[in-house]
Amino acid sequence: MRGPALLCRIATVRRLWRGNHAILVSAMERFARVMLLLFAVAFVGAAAYTAVLVSSGRSALIGTAGGGAAAPRMRYHLVLITPDSEDSFYGGFVRGAVERAALVGAAVQVLRYAPSSGAEVERAYDIAIRSRADGIIMVVPRGDSVALRAEGARRRGIAFVPVGADPQTSGPGDARGGFTLASSGLLQGLEAGKLVGARLGAAARIGVVLPPGEERESAEEPLARGLRAALGAYPGARIQATLRARPGALSGEESASSLLRAHPEINALVCSSALDTVGAAQVVVDLNLVGKVLIVGADENEEIRRYLAKGVIAASVVRDSRRLGAEAVRAFESIKAGLGEIAPIEVGFSLKLAAEAAP
Secondary structure (H helix, E strand, C coil): CHHHHHHHHHHHHHHHHHHHHHHHHHHHHHHHHHHHHHHHHHHHHHHHHHHHHHHHHHHHHHHHHHCCCCCCCCCEEEEEEEECCCCHHHHHHHHHHHHHHHHCCEEEEEEEECCCCHHHHHHHHHHHHHCCCCEEEEECCCCCCHHHHHHHHHHCCCEEEEEECCCCCCCCCCCCCCCCEEECHHHHHHHHHHHHHHHHHHHCEEEEEECCCCCCCHHHCHHHHHHHHHHCCCCCCEEEEEEECCCCCCHHHHHHHHHHHHCCCCCEEEECCHHHHHHHHHHHHHCCCCCCCEEEEECCCHHHHHHHHHCCCCEEEEECHHHHHHHHHHHHHHHHCCCCCCCCEEECEEEEEHHHHCC
């Protein structure tokens, strides 16, 4: 009896296991379908949320670049490529461009490159091209090909406005092209030469800190040419030595110190930028040469105003970089309006004298 009863119990257990297994499989299938549905809903929700964040980010960028909630609706995406420098010249340039862009409904994206790095110049330009911007305003480094940059932008339907520290002309076989806008080193040199000549006359022995960048003969440098032209009115006055600044905040100190130590007869320093001007002033103070070495600097910042007030710096030729930025945006407007490129423009300057800065 035990054998048939045992077999009967085994058969009963098998039937129960099969039934429970079927129920378990069915429950697991239902659970898998529910989880799949939940994952699908979560994915769609995440995609929608990302789209909202991107839209909000763009709106925030536009609002910030255009001046906030009161700014007009942005119609253009404008990329500004400029050197990554603490020099006040470039700070004024960016401010002028952003202010003008807000008036015409353009959101400004600023890309910066190290002046000494050709790779960073290429990277900034490539980012601007790939962004599908409406326009690119680029401070083109010395020796760089303006024509190739402009052609690369034109092929993609992007308005291109090249800006330079000095006018750059192109001749036969010269593929560099010219700048649409520039500050004039020639005029800067002329004014500095007049100031030095009026103070020192024929006794002027000038050391010049030239701008960094393309290595070329100092005689060809617009700043030096302007100086020589102005000194022609003071027979005997001359440029004693020149030295090209290197990129970096301490370049002005290094250049001024090298000039003064190598040429102790120098009684005037002419600088091409605000950074070099501040550095030269610090060296003159450190060497106890205040009143013995005349400094004619460039541009304006808080430190330059302080040195002017103390009489360490005699004068500074302030280039109108803010107007340069505004005119660059106007050039972009002209291209977008179908009026073509504007005629090349050189912005002017103003003078800051020690007597004016004194309290």
